[in-house]
Amino acid sequence: MDTNRTKALGLSALAIIAVLFIAAVMLTNTLFRGVRLDLTENQLYTLSDGTRAVLGDIDEPINLYYFFSDRATEDLPQWRAYSRRVRETLEEFVAISRGKLNLQVIDPQPFSEEEDEASRFGLPGVPVRGAEDGIFFGLAATNSVDDEEIIPFFDPAKEEFLEYDLARLIYTLDNPEKPVVGLLSSMPLQSGFDPLTNRMREPWAVSTQIQQLFEVRNLEDGLDAIEEEIDVLLVVHPKSLSEQTLYAIDQFVMAGGRAMIFVDPFSQFEQIDTDPNDPTAAMMADRSSNLATLFDAWGIEFSVEQGILDAGAALQVPARSGRGAVSHLGLIGLSGDSLTQQDVVTSGLTSMNFLVAGYFGLAQDSPLELQPLVVSTPESALAPVQRFKVTIDPAELQDGFEPSGERWPIAVRVSGELPSAFAEGAPAAAPVADDLEAAPAVPAHRANSNGPVNLVLVGDVDLLADQLWVRVQRLFGERLLEELASNGAFVINTLDNLTGSSDLIGVRGRASFVRPFQRVEDLRREAALRFRDTEQQLQKELEETESRLTELQSSRTDADNLLILSDEQREEIERFQARKLEIRQELRRVRRELDKDIEQLGTVLKITNIALVPLLIILFAVGSAWFTGRRPKEA
């Protein structure tokens, strides 16, 4: 074979290899999508089944616009690290959405079109330490009918909910019709006119949150039937409901309807009409609520006679004396194993606050199954509701308190098949006006539940009030909510779960990916402890010297004393000035000492990592060369 021919053959073989390589890479990129091993400790790159289900169900394409001020954060590695994490999570979403999600990454630089676009979506430029201008770090998303949802700012403190927030945003866009919640409440949850104060009332935070995610339809006592469109019934503090309404609730549940019901042995936040002639009337008024007619028939036990005292979870309130704080055994903050991790609605919640809660149980012949969601601690006991009515000082609740050792279920999920509480059929209707045609058609009576029912019962109503779980602040006319407990999340989770989108609930709480140098932090803390006294002392001395100096100097400017500054005074001033310098120097030295250990450790580590192993290798090389060089002589 001649050389030219071999060369030509060789070249074509090389070309074929190149083509094969490119084809193979392209093919594997499409064929093996998603076959992978996530070696991260917290499975950071493995989306939960809930998110996968949400992404798998997307019907119409959704556009995601991810805004991050890339250039403006060049010197802010921590923000960049979190932005990378957000971006990777978004890319992960896109990868498993089967082409239904389109992601655009945008860097809105100052005075650019991209910046205008961010503003158009309502994303704010947030000022962060170290950046000259505010940075954009948010997400806007639109669906095929141009509904918009935004996450204004990705807060690193909320990192563990990143996946949930994104999944929820996509779910909301994919299901633009909000689920319908029927609200039957005797509590002032929503905004409205308050006759007591003669002013408009702000809605409770929990109500605002519910309205963001659900369509709320208000129901009034006296209704004949609950509309079919209602996905979940929310009953809050039902007080002396009419038979008709109870029947409507019963039939809603029998028809497979889901409900979340809040009852209470003693509600502090119930509005009681005051009688100026009898001030004790309000105090002794009945502040309880119950659905006894239905509960009794269904085999659910709930006592309005007794409330829970819990020394293991009591929160502190200001003492009546005005000095210090005192434990309020009826005001409890439950966390840890009191909130079951086995149920999607409470898993991942940090804590929930309750005020004089009641407990649930099941009657012996109840056809239902009860799963506690929230239970009191073993250091709890029951107390007659009367005690809460007459007690003015919370400290008194501790008198004679003995923990029962039992954990009382405060919030429960009940499921199972049920008979109707109205075995005889609909109660006799109240006389109705003549216009019978206008009355809605009442569906046929159901004697048994249509499949298993799904109810969530909560033995406290006050947990919904802002005072128990949220701090509301006003900033430039905006209401800012700072959550102190997970009461709101519990309600939203439960409604989410009951309206059927339980996929979302599975997506909660991931461990944080922030991993600080613990040892360096420890060193810093130790040094701060060691030098805190010295530093404070020096700082105090410096302040004293400075104020003494100012005093002396101000006396000098006094017209009378200006010319008659004695030598002693001058010396005094000089002495103070010198002392001031000394203290400042000393202070600087102390501050340097603070970081000394950390810097030393850094130096040792740098040397070890850069030079130690190379040095050992050089020694080894020289040693082995010397050894091999000597060997022949010995031989």
Next chain:
Amino acid sequence: MRNVGIILRRELASYFSTPVAYVFIVIFLMLAGMFTFYFGNFYEGGSATLEAFFFYHPWLYLFLVPAISMRLWAEERKSGSIELLMTLPVTLMDAVLGKFLAAWLFTGIALALTFPIWITVNYLGDPDNGVIFAAYIGSLLMAGGFLAIGTCISAITRNQVIAFIITVVVCFLFLVSGIPLVLEPISAVLPQSLVDTVAGLSLWTHFESIRKGVIDLRDLLYYAFLISAWLVANAIVLDGNKAE
């Protein structure tokens, strides 16, 4: 396969018979450490991850790996020892594979000697060791990719310096085809599918995704294809040389 083993051992021993191997390892370790601590601000960053360490690996390999690979065939060709090798009862592929594996193992040893940084980060905080393990695997695979390219190019020329330069250029192209600086301008003119193809050929992109702690089958196959393609090309080039 036995022949591959024999060549591998012979080659590996030859690395350590001269000071060059030691010099290479020392330079690699010192540069890796300096980049991590000074450019990557590993200590000041205060975060218990080895991101700052692995971030510079592609650039370190870009210059150090061609330095290893340049002599693999060029020297044999120049000194004529290649003819001796070809008379031995080994196939061309045995020789190619043996030399490549020896060089890869040698790079692996150099990489393994960076272990103090792994200990350091565990001493300082509580890092995600799964991620670090994955990143080491990714780094080793990337080094393999660079080496495969380098050995093939070393067979093209007798001149080691030329082999070095060409290898750096080719590796550079394979590296930058995945970085945004290159992808953004081409995405303005080419359709997204072609941009993705270009990005999909990049050593960088595939290393990045393993570095996060996720070992994707596509990344593993990419390296397998890349290494195999260049090694087969290497054998073809050597075969062509025989004809000269």
